[in-house]
Amino acid sequence: MAPAIIIIILALLYPLGYMVYGSFRAWDPSQNISESEFVGLKNYITLFYDPAFRESLVVTLTFAVCVVFSELVIGVGLALMLDRNIRGMSVLRTLFILPMMIAPVVVGLMWRYMYHPTVGTFNKTLKSFGLDGIDWLGQNALLSVIIADVWQWTPFIFILSLAALQSLPRSAIEAAKIDGATSWQQIIHIKLPLMMPVLIVTALLRLIDAFKVLEVILVMTEGGPGLSTEILALRISRTATEFRELGVAAAMSNYLLIILLILTVSMYAITRIQENRAARLARQIQEEY
Amino acid sequence: MPKIRLEKLTKSYGTFKVLHGINLEIEENEFTVLVGPSGCGKSTTLRMIAGLETVTSGEIYFDNNPISHLEPKDRNLAMVFQDYALYPHMDVARNISFALRLQKLPKAEIENKVKQVAETVGLTNFLSRKPGALSGGQRQRVAMARALAKDSEVFLFDEPLSNLDAKLRGQMRAELAVMRQSVKKNMIYVTHDQIEAMTLADRIVVMNDGHIQQQGTPEMLFKKPANKFVAGFLGSPPMNFMDARIVEENDVLFAEGKEFKIAIPKKKAKSLKKYKGRVIIGIRPSDLIYDPKATSDRALDLRIVVSEYVGAQSVLMCACGDSDITVELKSETPIALGETLRFAVRSEGIHLFDSKTELAL
Structure with a gap:
């Protein structure tokens, strides 16, 4: 038992400790970490007042909230529409899942070429209708990367909500039909509330992922134009490689880690609350009978 | 309406x-x-x-x-x-x-x-x-x-x-x-x-x-x-069925099968006069009453195979020819497995069905 635990702790905590340790130092990639100067909380405080870092935080937050919200609305909407047995449905479902299986770098490249101002699919199509092209990766860059991410990750929410939908008690939905509920009322009063536990966890999982997104944006915009799509992961990697400030990059990573920790802990808390509630009910019933 | x-x-x-x-x-x-x-x-x-x-x-x-x-x-x-x-x-x-x-x-x-x-x-x-x-x-x-x-x-x-x-x-x-x-x-x-x-x-x-x-x-x-x-x-325990043949002797109709020959009541017999084929005879357990003194044309002789004690009543699984017959009996009646007992058939409890169409006759 004990050796295994020690190995696990070392394997997990050593890199983490290394990062925390580095974040307190003015650390340059050419130096050995122990040679670097200890600066205390300076890196954290500098970041706190750094407009570029703040901008990056805002971009990341905007990106994460927008993609998760859109993916939820579209994914759950699709699941609600396709939750029936029609011929060919299994083929359609497989098609929907395809984007998720493509490597993010490929997705980024694909969309970058589709967004190309002159030869890209979108602007060519717009022009064939006599419309002006859109500056996709220029002033609309954030929206464009959001669209690409939504395209890739909506299937994830779609699959999970479809599974949730299909495991709902059929007879409760039938009872609602008998009780006079229209399709819309069945969704609002029965299906969505019953799917809620799954949806909350799914949304949190996606939010955690969205905060860490890198490849697609790196390939599509490299964070530009300006800082308009420079999400945290990109900022961190640039700080470490271009600006050669490993200590600051480590501090940034720790800020991101704190955000992700809060999200993860709240996810566990929510599942825990649900489990506890179920256990309490079971006990209550047992005590009564 | x-x-x-x-x-x-x-x-x-x-x-x-x-x-x-x-x-x-x-x-x-x-x-x-x-x-x-x-x-x-x-x-x-x-x-x-x-x-x-x-x-x-x-x-x-x-x-x-x-x-x-x-x-x-x-x-x-x-x-x-x-x-x-x-x-x-x-x-x-x-x-x-x-x-x-x-x-x-x-x-x-x-x-x-x-x-x-x-x-x-x-x-x-x-x-x-x-x-x-x-x-x-x-x-x-x-x-x-x-x-x-x-x-x-x-x-x-x-x-x-x-x-x-x-x-x-x-x-x-x-x-x-x-x-x-x-x-x-x-x-x-x-x-x-x-x-x-x-x-x-x-x-x-x-x-x-x-x-x-x-x-x-x-x-x-x-x-x-x-x-x-x-x-x-419908009915519990369910009705017993036995294969039988309709035969006529001295103006009386009988349902005859292996190890039994039961007189068919006059009321039913009228409609059966012309019907001389194979039939299925059905008798509910509640229409079979333990009666050692009953005459053989109104009774079944049943060999007890299993006895299930369910309280005041016992449910007996019996054999009569090739058929399994279920009857009910007061639990205090002394019986032994393998013993043959005589059960009187209540005349209104006799149901007859065509052996092919299974419709009531």
Whole structure:
């Protein structure tokens, strides 16, 4: 038992400790970490007042909230529409899942070429209708990367909500039909509330992922134009490689880690609350009978 | 004018036919029980009336209006499901009031109705509980209350008691019997349990293989089953069947089989005069009475194979020729396994069926 635990702790905590340790130092990639100067909380405080870092935080937050919200609305909407047995449905479902299986770098490249101002699919199509092209990766860059991410990750929410939908008690939905509920009322009063536990966890999982997104944006915009799509992961990697400030990059990573920790802990808390509630009910019933 | 009418109702899943043209008329305020073994089409019939299954062909009429094109919500009915089908995220009060809230009734009216219905089914103290915190019997009551709250003209029950344990089932059955005295509604009740059918129904509809076998009052079906299936399905323990031949001796008809030869009562004999083929003779356990002194033309000699003690009565599995015969006997009667006892046959308890068509003769 004990050796295994020690190995696990070392394997997990050593890199983490290394990062925390580095974040307190003015650390340059050419130096050995122990040679670097200890600066205390300076890196954290500098970041706190750094407009570029703040901008990056805002971009990341905007990106994460927008993609998760859109993916939820579209994914759950699709699941609600396709939750029936029609011929060919299994083929359609497989098609929907395809984007998720493509490597993010490929997705980024694909969309970058589709967004190309002159030869890209979108602007060519717009022009064939006599419309002006859109500056996709220029002033609309954030929206464009959001669209690409939504395209890739909506299937994830779609699959999970479809599974949730299909495991709902059929007879409760039938009872609602008998009780006079229209399709819309069945969704609002029965299906969505019953799917809620799954949806909350799914949304949190996606939010955690969205905060860490890198490849697609790196390939599509490299964070530009300006800082308009420079999400945290990109900022961190640039700080470490271009600006050669490993200590600051480590501090940034720790800020991101704190955000992700809060999200993860709240996810566990929510599942825990649900489990506890179920256990309490079971006990209550047992005590009564 | 019948309240509900099914006309040549059929249902197929692909090429598989589940219902073969059912015709049924249900009078106003009748408690109708559809009963049959699993897979006989009774639940499908009920779900088609509810609108939860589409109609393949034929038509359903409420008050002479065709309704099979209507959505369930437009049929004004209430239904109790086998697994109760409660809304797990709503407390009892909200479960009961769901339909009323959808109708946007005034709040006070809804509250009154919920209170009144909860009292009827004895749920007043549980209104703020979620279904997960209720026992099976209480959930059953919530399902009942929810149906009652709706004030529908037609009540549908899909095996509402089959998820309860035996004791609770008996209790709920009795409560249902009481409730139906006070609630005058059109009720259609599906069950595979013939005791529920016998105790609750004004009219029993026995189904098998997607056909209606017979319909009528419980008494009529019990006394005059139209065929061997109905005879064997209703009654507990079930009716005994033996292969026999009709023979005539000195103007008296006998049903003769291996190890028995029973005189057929005059009333029945008239219609059987011309019928000299093979028959199936059916006798209920309750029509076989232990009587060592009975004459052999009115009795069966049964060899006891198994004795099941169930309290005041014992149920004996016996052999007579090739047939297995079940009889009931007071438990204090001294018997030994392997012993042969004589049981008198009550003359009105003799049922005869054609051995090919299995129709009553």
